[in-house]
Amino acid sequence: MVIEENVPSIFQWFPKAALDWAILVLVFFLLLGFLGMLFSGLRLGPANAFKLVLKTAGQTLRDVFSVSFKTVWALASLTFKEAIRRKIVIVFIIFVLIVLFAGMFLDPTSPHPAQLYVDFIFGSTAYLTIILMILLTAFSLPADFKNKTIHTVVTKPVLISEIILGRVLGFVLLGTMLLVPMGLVSYGFVIRSQAHTHTVPDGLTQDKTNPALERGVTSNEREHRHEIVFDKENQVVHLTPTHDHTHEISVREGKDGERHFTLSQPIDMYKARVVQYGEIGYLDQKGIVSSKGVNVGDEWEYRSFIAGNTDAAFIWQFENITPASLVDDALQFEFTQEVFRTHKGVISRQIIGAFYIRNPETGLMLEVEIFQSKEGGTSVFRVPRTINISADKMNLKSSQRNPNGTSGSRASAVSVQIARQGGELQSYPPEDKLNIGGANRAEFDLFKDFVAPQSSMFDEKGREIVRQNVIEVWVKCLERGQYFGAAKPDMYLRRADASFAWNFFKGYVGIWFQMVMISMYGVIFSTFLSTPVTVLATFFVTLGGYFHKFVAAMGTQNIEGGGPFEAAIRLFRQDNMTIDLDMNAGENILAKMFDTVFHTFIRFLGNLVPAFDSFDTSAYVAQGFNISFNTVLINLCTVLGYAIPLYVLGYICLKMREIEQ
Amino acid sequence: MAEVVVETRNLTKIYRDFWGRRKVHALKSLDLEINQGEIFGLLGPNGSGKTTTIKLLLGLLFPSEGEALIFGKNASDVRRNERIGYLPEESYLYKFLNAEETLDFYGKLFHIPAAVRRQRANDLLEIVGLTYAKKRQLKEYSKGMVRRVGLAQALINDPDVVILDEPTSGLDPIGTRDMKDMILDLKKQGKTVLMCSHLLADVQDVCDRIGILFQGELKEIGRVDSLLTVKDTTEIQTSTLPDAAIEEIRGVVQKYGGEVKSVGNTRTTLEDLFLRIVEESKQHPGRRAHGGESNGN
Known part of the structure; x- marks a missing residue:
């Protein structure tokens, strides 16, 4: 079992990522300004529209940077209090119930029980948190508009930027307050759920081939047994690992001369392997360097x-x-x-x-x-x-x-x-x-x-x-x-293991990152959409984030069968998608042109949403690999990279909106 | 000359539909100046543009043309809000908070220190008569009680300008009288009050000046006492006179070319009657009140 970790050092990653980020953000806001000018130009004329855009840009820059933490905190506390008074704690109770009854529907015969339980616990935590955040954020600002409570806030010395930050911070605080007890309960559940020991009920018997050895099996606990081999000569006892763990075993000779075996609680079941990956190369059958090995016909060329x-x-x-x-x-x-x-x-x-x-x-x-x-x-x-x-x-x-x-x-x-x-x-x-x-x-x-x-x-x-x-x-x-x-990650150098508890915590930080992103999107959408539409929009963004790779692939021109236009032509003509299109040059250029526009648009859309699955580091915890500090830092930077322009965008959306309308 | 604290210049609001087509011309070129320390009432029937004017002043709506200034600043400068108190048409407050928490929350938005905030919240709750219910969530309050908390939140920052949208809406006669007394108190403290209402009696009772809006246009503006003076009529009030004296007075009026239009006892207002009955009932619980006869009839 391996995990493809191709995480560069934060120092290598950051300069290029920061530059890309700055260019993308600049382009995005320039585009926004251009669109703003276009639409307001229709009503106000180009000169006035230009002035308006400049004024808005100046005001935006001033307001997004001059927030008062006291005001943001007051608004965050309000959001937090609102959720608590609306009995949000019930989500935690649901989680505890799920955990309590988890044993009933988790496969007891799984050969990787630790992985199964950790996967389950992280999955349920993430799903509950995500659903909760989508709903909470969608109901917050729209409810303020509907009940007009926002009237009594915006008429105080409160910046629109402070309202956005206050809401987001409130939800993040709330999510954190939920995740902390969930994490503690989860950790206790995962560790306690696999606690067991074995007895050796039938003792050991002489090995048929090697007289120096005695063999036996432990009792069946949690759907598994371990084989015991006792080396009489060296008085060493060995236990065969199974189900991703082993036990420490001690032997005591009783007064009757019988050997008694005592097995400890499972060890090595929950680990956080710190691994180092190398660069892979191949030699072909003649010993000559090759860029890859032989393809044995697997569709998946991993x-x-x-x-x-x-x-x-x-x-x-x-x-x-x-x-x-x-x-x-x-x-x-x-x-x-x-x-x-x-x-x-x-x-x-x-x-x-x-x-x-x-x-x-x-x-x-x-x-x-x-x-x-x-x-x-x-x-x-x-x-x-x-x-x-x-x-x-x-x-x-x-x-x-x-x-x-x-x-x-x-x-x-x-x-x-x-x-x-x-x-x-x-x-x-x-x-x-x-x-x-x-x-x-x-x-x-x-x-x-x-x-x-x-x-x-x-x-x-x-x-x-x-x-x-x-x-x-x-x-x-x-x-x-x-x-x-x-493949490259199939061989790794294993260094001293890190703490599993610490790794578990980092796994939860991954869920926290997802929660922060969803809160951001939810609040931003709720500045200009109604509750049901906000729910849908946030849901689709979340979905897009989890299928980021698929969306990114759609934005490239390397799809077999071409983009939607080329594919439509193929459908109409009943052409196989593996053959070249039989079209004249003009038709071909036209189809490619439309497809290029489509691909560019999809790539643009794909960049609006981060890859949520890269925040999800639960697989590392489940499979016993340490989540590197670089991964956490890069994810943190990614969250901030999206959060900052989203915050500015949210400010602009709310600022442009007539509160009363 | 008193400083102008609220000012609108050519203030116009046109509501448009999604496609930018004109739907309603809610306010037409309103020019208005309100001086420091006065109580100004905006009057008009429903849909005349009163609330639109207030919302434009507060930045809740964007003007289609013109400017709406308070302290010479438009709504984009939120720092001016530090000196403004606003009571909306209906008290749009967070129902999951109690009265104390509500005032604390709004106090925090003004960065008022915690100790001062607590003290001011207690004082305001005392003034609006809600100390006894300050720990109850607003969702348990009656409409009148919510209105009182609304007023308290509008005053939490000790504002220089208080904007009241239908301040007596939803209040019982006692609450209405209290509200009017509080508005007059604000004037005594040197504050400027802008209120809008369609309850003419309320406006008449408290306002120094009024403006009358109709279909988005300002039709009349001036001091209440001068606007309400009917110049071709003379009113003399005396204690109750015998019929002979009335006849004699009628002769005197005719002698000078006048015409007596009506003679009778002065009528009290229903509000006065109600308040007298309530007061009497408080003083003599369990006894039938005689508010209607106690005026000497």
């Missing part, structure tokens, strides 16, 4: 495949590898793979693969582990800081650097060859041809020997990228006729 028992390999480059990257004095890589079989293979085991580390500069390479694939599961590879080849059963290998690395390819990986005969890994090029500094050594230091202080490579555009403290990780499939499939 993962690329490498053929088994060839020179094909996945190569990940991880940078900034320092002692701080170690967990328990080892680098821990986790790898999720998909397997494509062209034949059944050996029935008693999974597909065999190999995991290597490599110094991208010296070419020194080490086979860390030969492993069996885990389809749908995650393989874990530990690379200790001090590597003893014989003790760790690792094989030293070498690979030659290609001095003539071409641009557009991975310079350090071009023509890397691993000698192979009959599918077995064999000896490697002689030491004197390699710059590995003593390949005969039995002991290696991870950082000195496998981490290159600096490594350069070329990106797709031929630009050289220099990285610091880089290590390469290679994965190969070793069985002929079988394929491994992986």
